[in-house]
Amino acid sequence: xxxxxxxxxxxxxxxxxxxxxxxxxxxxxxxxxxxxxxxxxxxxxxxxxxxxxxxxxxxxxxxxxxxxxxxxxxxxxxxxxxxxxxxxxxxxxxxxxxxxxxxxxxxxxxxxxxxxx
Amino acid sequence: xxxxxxxxxxxxxxxxxxxxxxxxxxxxxxxxxxxxxxxxxxxxxxxxxxxxxxxxxxxxxxxxxxxxxxxxxxxxxxxxxxxxxxxxxxxxxxxxxxxxxxxxxxxxxxxxxx
Numbered sequence: 001x002x003x004x005x006x007x008x009x010x011x012x013x014x015x016x017x018x019x020x021x022x023x024x025x026x027x028x029x030x031x032x033x034x035x036x037x038x039x040x041x042x043x044x045x046x047x048x049x050x051x052x053x054x055x056x057x058x059x060x061x062x063x064x065x066x067x068x069x070x071x072x073x074x075x076x077x078x079x080x081x082x083x084x085x086x087x088x089x090x091x092x093x094x095x096x097x098x099x100x101x102x103x104x105x106x107x108x109x110x111x112x113x114x115x116x117x
Numbered sequence: 118x119x120x121x122x123x124x125x126x127x128x129x130x131x132x133x134x135x136x137x138x139x140x141x142x143x144x145x146x147x148x149x150x151x152x153x154x155x156x157x158x159x160x161x162x163x164x165x166x167x168x169x170x171x172x173x174x175x176x177x178x179x180x181x182x183x184x185x186x187x188x189x190x191x192x193x194x195x196x197x198x199x200x201x202x203x204x205x206x207x208x209x210x211x212x213x214x215x216x217x218x219x220x221x222x223x224x225x226x227x228x229x230x231x
Contacts, residue, residue: 018193022197029187042164045163071143073143077139100146104146106154106157107149107151114160
């Protein structure tokens with residue numbers, strides 16, 4: 001695939017993930033503002049979203065969208081604002097994506113099992 | 118002075134805020150996931166951390182995070198609108214609305230967290 005084609009696909013992926021994130025972040029913000037009223041505890045989190053397949057699926061989609069969106073943004077910032085060579089920029093972005101995906105799914109699983117326990 | 122002049126515009130500040138908030142949120146994400154993942158060892162560890170977040174300075178830091186997230190959301194929606202619907206006059210007003218909604222959400226968080 002040509003470099004220009006790669007840039008086009010990355011641009012599209014970032015906008016597509018942004019559209020998913022717009023909904024997910026709005027729901028997340030509403031949840032935060034609602035949940036923080038009574039003070040946050042593990043029991044409160046477990047009761048609200050723990051053990052719920054629907055919430056786990058929602059946060060799973062959220063993690064995937066953030067994994068696509070954030071590393072592409074970091075790649076853009078690094079290539080525009082640092083002197084790093086393209087290979088290093090791509091490597092940092094790819095490693096960051098892998099780290100987000102794995103740690104994000106561990107976090108989703110941890111919160112899910114909190115309610116299932 | 119031309120370089121400075123192009124920055125003295127609401128749309129440039131919106132771009133700068135979108136970039137800064139994006140980088141800070143990207144740096145925060147692994148920390149957020151790490152804290153949530155601590156629940157895998159049981160509720161006690163997560164509760165220990167959540168008690169630490171009850172301190173006022175941490176609450177203000179959380180409000181700053183909400184502001185960053187809300188600003189990145191509203192700024193991002195403005196960009197998606199620009200790119201997929203088209204340029205409209207009154208960009209300053211759009212930037213103002215996006216900023217206003219973000220600040221309002223951060224204040225709502227602070228009021229609810231108090």
